[in-house]
Amino acid sequence: xPSLSATSWCGCLRPVFHRPSMTSAALAVSTLLVAVAxxxxxxxxxxxxxxxxRSHAATRALSAIPGRGAGRGxxxxxxxxxxxxxxVVKISDKMCxxxxxxxxxxxxxxxxxxxxxxxxxxxxEDAEARGVLKPGDTVVEATSGNTGIAVAMxxxxxxxxxxxxxxxxxxxxxRRLMRMLGAKVIVTPKAGKGTGxxxxxxxxxxxxxxxxxxxxxxxxNWKFHEATTGPELVNDFAxxxxxxxxxxxxxxxxxxxxxxxxxxKAALPDVEIILAEPEAAGLLxxxxxxxxxxxxxxxxxxxxxxxxxIQGWTPDFIPKVLEDAPMDLLMDELVPIPGDQAVATAKALxxxxxxxxxxxxxxxxxxxxxxxxxxxxxxxxxxxLPDTGERYLSTPLFADIPADMSDxxxxxxxxxxxxxxxxxxxxxxxxx
Numbered sequence: 545x546p547s548l549s550a551t552s553w554c555g556c557l558r559p560v561f562h563r564p565s566m567t568s569a570a571l572a573v574s575t576l577l578v579a580v581a582x583x584x585x586x587x588x589x590x591x592x593x594x595x596x597x598r599s600h601a602a603t604r605a606l607s608a609i610p611g612r613g614a615g616r617g618x619x620x621x622x623x624x625x626x627x628x629x630x631x632v633v634k635i636s637d638k639m640c641x642x643x644x645x646x647x648x649x650x651x652x653x654x655x656x657x658x659x660x661x662x663x664x665x666x667x668x669e670d671a672e673a674r675g676v677l678k679p680g681d682t683v684v685e686a687t688s689g690n691t692g693i694a695v696a697m698x699x700x701x702x703x704x705x706x707x708x709x710x711x712x713x714x715x716x717x718x719r720r721l722m723r724m725l726g727a728k729v730i731v732t733p734k735a736g737k738g739t740g741x742x743x744x745x746x747x748x749x750x751x752x753x754x755x756x757x758x759x760x761x762x763x764x765n766w767k768f769h770e771a772t773t774g775p776e777l778v779n780d781f782a783x784x785x786x787x788x789x790x791x792x793x794x795x796x797x798x799x800x801x802x803x804x805x806x807x808x809k810a811a812l813p814d815v816e817i818i819l820a821e822p823e824a825a826g827l828l829x830x831x832x833x834x835x836x837x838x839x840x841x842x843x844x845x846x847x848x849x850x851x852x853x854i855q856g857w858t859p860d861f862i863p864k865v866l867e868d869a870p871m872d873l874l875m876d877e878l879v880p881i882p883g884d885q886a887v888a889t890a891k892a893l894x895x896x897x898x899x900x901x902x903x904x905x906x907x908x909x910x911x912x913x914x915x916x917x918x919x920x921x922x923x924x925x926x927x928x929l930p931d932t933g934e935r936y937l938s939t940p941l942f943a944d945i946p947a948d949m950s951d952x953x954x955x956x957x958x959x960x961x962x963x964x965x966x967x968x969x970x971x972x973x974x975x976x
Contacts, residue, residue, distance in 0.1 A: 666768030689718030738859030774807020798866025
């Protein structure tokens with residue numbers, strides 16, 4: 545639906561996908577998604593919700609948003625129908641520079657809280673349609689975590705066994721989530737980097753006959769974004785009476801940039817697309833291509849790669865999905881992102897906007913803020929927020945977020961006499 549404030553989205557209607565069959569061809573699935581994306585969108589958000597462009601007067605109370613409580617208008621056959629149609633939320637003037645409008649597309653509204661839910665559905669349904677994935681098969685992928693979580697989700701729903709290969713540095717909470725979803729997680733040595741976990745996944749498939757997702761190489765990746773993410777952006781801004789002038793994204797596999805970028809340029813030829821990558825790992829900035837095997841996978845680690853804190857972005861090779869994109873057509877600017885600024889911006893989004901996103905979302909928003917500072921008055925900018933901040937509890941994003949009460953919190957606790965838990969003192973329960 546049209547762009548909302550963050551609080552307006554809670555409980556509002558989203559399109560309903562009722563899938564009687566989960567074995568339909570990928571083309572039919574894509575057609576369904578486009579059809580839903582192109583239907584009139586104002587009906588999906590109830591009158592009175594805090595829509596961009598409408599008065600906020602008398603709409604701050606929860607009861608003033610009649611969409612809540614209405615339900616979704618139907619039932620889901622399974623959770624894969626919930627993938628996509630994520631909300632676009634306006635960034636307030638607490639962060640947005642004057643004279644422009646800045647928005648965030650919140651991909652953590654997908655069922656397993658990241659943009660990679662789209663990728664997992666795309667790959668599995670495409671493989672089923674082509675007959676290369678059958679009941680009883682085992683699905684394997686190499687991932688920094690979000691793709692593995694999404695693939696494990698789809699495999700759990702479909703009944704496939706799942707094995708995920710994941711390099712040692714990525715957050716432990718991701719491993720636990722995948723195991724919770726029934727996947728087996730094979731942790732590879734840190735020194736092997738991203739190429740190491742890819743090699744391990746390939747080795748397992750070659751030895752045991754498993755199905756390898758090939759997220760970094762498959763066309764199903766970007767084509768799903770072309771059919772869903774891109775049209776969603778076009779329709780939501782059009783429904784709000786806004787013309788999108790700048791779109792900002794980073795890259796992990798490059799699928800969002802490649803697919804959604806194509807859809808945006810087709811619908812809005814003048815839109816500027818800004819691609820971000822870590823300053824410490826400027827693979828695209830280097831101009832050096834990745835050497836590839838016959839299947840498109842990388843032969844070796846890229847010489848420009850260095851470790852960076854933006855998990856999910858920029859493995860130690862340029863993905864084929866990204867390299868295959870028509871860069872001259874799609875990319876208007878490449879922005880390097882300092883790791884510390886990605887972390888700081890993610891924290892600012894949480895503290896100032898209530899948007900809990902990960903380090904990659906912070907990096908994308910940092911790039912969007914740089915664009916906003918120099919954009920022409922009246923510009924309308926949208927940044928992708930790929931996942932939730934809850935995936936980063938053991939990472940630098942939460943390094944200075946304490947679990948114990950701070951001095952200020954202790955003073956608040958002591959300001960009333962009952963139920964005090966003060967370090968070094970006996971707990972105080974209710975005072976008569």
